[in-house]
Amino acid sequence: MNATTDFRERATAALRRCGADPAGPAGPADGDLVVTTPIDGSEIGRIRSHSPAGSDAAITTAARTFETWRDVPAPVRGRTVRRLGELLVEHKADLAELVTLEAGKIPSEATGEVQEMIDICEFAVGLSRSISGRTMPSERPGHRLMETWHPLGVVGVISAFNFPVAVWSWNTAVALVCGDPVVWKPSETTPLTALACDALLRRAARESGAPDGLHHLLLGDHTVGEALVDDPRVALVSATGSVRMGRVVAPRVAARFGRCLLELGGNNGAIVTPSADLDLTVRAVVFAAAGTAGQRCTTLRRLIVHRSIADDLVDRLAKVYAGLRVGDPFEEGVLVGPLISSRAHEAMRTALDRAQHDGGVLVTGGDRVDGPGDGVYVSPALVRMPTQTDVVREETFAPILYVLTYDDLDEAIALHNAVPQGLSSSIFTLDQREAELFLARSDCGIANVNIGTSGAEIGGAFGGEKETGGGRESGSDSWKAYMRRATNTVNYSTELPLAQGVEFG
Known part of the structure; x- marks a missing residue:
């Protein structure tokens, strides 16, 4: 059995164990949406995209379900x-395998993402x-x-490809308890994970006595997502992606x-002061910068180091990178x-x-690395810059x-803040x-002390400022985005006093 066949069969088996049809709910397996794995570039599935009529039907059903x-x-x-x-606990390994494949x-990291869902x-x-x-x-008395x-x-x-299931769950779990049905347009790069999640949620709804139509998938390219963006029946659009999007x-x-x-772009920075624990700093920086091949919105991209320790820290990082x-x-x-694509x-x-x-000055990395098939593999790059240029x-x-x-330090914080994005940040200091x-x-x-910029817990609100978009998902009081607020005044007296002492009549 060659690797291409193996990956396809592994994806199909994981989908079936989750109760999902590998062809998807939108059509047969010879559909127009070709799913490949970045591991070797091979095809692991085909799904038919939703038509505009199919998108409209999904939103119509969701709007009707909301009434109930x-x-x-x-x-x-x-x-x-x-x-x-x-069900996520039961199928944790299946979902993690799909995340790795897609x-x-x-x-x-894939297993950790599924744990976020749980x-x-x-x-x-x-x-x-x-x-x-x-x-x-x-x-007013009596009010x-x-x-x-x-x-x-x-x-x-x-949702975007880099967190194909976690971000969906942040929105969906909270939206459902707030009383809102969900229509999900996943990345066209990672639709198989979406099929698995949809199947598990539909099973959960059925087994818990929830109404039909609580969750819908819209599969396809950006034109499918436009149905959610433009339809007035969609009360909230939660979108994760680029600033351009x-x-x-x-x-x-x-x-x-x-x-x-x-939840848009991040150009996350960390300041390292002379008092920092450099052993801890190196471990945190390497994961934040190289984890997920640098394809997290919270990836560490700028390291702002006190001049007195810069050479030492760069030497340590270069050894670990190597x-x-x-x-x-x-x-x-x-x-x-792998990187997600040649682009x-x-x-x-x-x-x-x-x-x-x-x-x-390129200290280390940045080279193409041999990998299986047509997968795109690179060594993480470490670059010393004289100033914070446009790139x-x-x-x-x-x-x-x-x-x-x-x-x-004032200079360091000013340098840190002098970018358009405002998602995650950290400082290493004692x-x-x-x-x-x-x-x-x-x-x-997000602002951290003595940990990296990536790896947020679900208990805190996740999101950023400036070009990151200002949204908040996951924990804390992020639930308020999925509900509407009403101010109520109840008069339980026999009088009718007006606010601010107004007299009328």
Whole structure:
């Protein structure tokens, strides 16, 4: 059995164990959407894309289901999510295998992504019994002033290839307990993982007594996602992708007065101070910069190091980089899998050429590495830059870490903030004043001390500022994006006093 056949059969077997039809719900296996694995470039499936009529039918059914689902008590809605979490535990290995096959992640990272799904289900089940409003003092006697939260409507989820299941689950688990059906447009690069998740959620809904039509897949290219963007029946569009994509989505949703939750680009930086624990710093930096082959929105791309320790830290990093094993993610000991496509490699080469033209010095990496078949493998690159040039200010979705130096912490924080993106950030220091100053001044949605920029837990709200889009998903009070707020005044007296002492009549 050759590798191509093996990967196809592994994907098909994992789908079937999850209860999914390998051909997909939209058509037969000779469909127009060809699914390949970045491991060797081979075909592992074919699916037929949804037509505009099919997209409309999915949204219509979801909108109709909302009329029923919103009236189901939240704790009862939580039973469906609880059952989904149980099924995710049962099929954890199957889903992780699909993530590795479609996205190229090493099994440990793929399994961790599925664990995120399980974690958010647990969070959402607790949320189903704790969604709360508030009561405020009324200025009028015999009156009660309060805020209540209500289901919003159909939620459209547009997800990217690099986290093919976790980001969907962040939105879907919370949306369901908030009373909202979901229509999901996954990346056309990773539709098999979506088929598996859809099958498991449909089973969870069926076994928990939830109504039909609670979840729908829209398979295809960006034109399929446009149905979610432009349809007024979709109350919230949660979109993860590039800044370019966000610039298109946001005004189109705003034009119909819909809501947007955007998770866009990240150009994440970390400051390393003279007091930092360099052993810890190296471990954190290498994972944040090279994990997932640099294809995370939270990947560390800029390392801002105090001049007094820069040479030492770069030497340490270069030694570790030289030992990173790059290759087939299924092989034992491999830590860096493939890039998603040859286009990603072209973007990486272009960025490195620009950096060197700007005076940057390539310390190590950046080379094409042999791998199976037509897979695109590269060694993570470490580049010392004299200044933060335009190429450093841009996000390149590949494993490139630019190293800059600073003399004063205020200078370092200003340098850190001087990029258009604002997702994740960190500082490595043993000085509490430095840590607190950074936390107060980092302009990112995520700011960490003595850990890297990637690997967020589901308990905290995830998202960023500036060109990252301003959205918040996952934990904390992110649930508010999936509900609408109402201010209520109840008069339980026999009088009718007006607010602000107004007299009328």
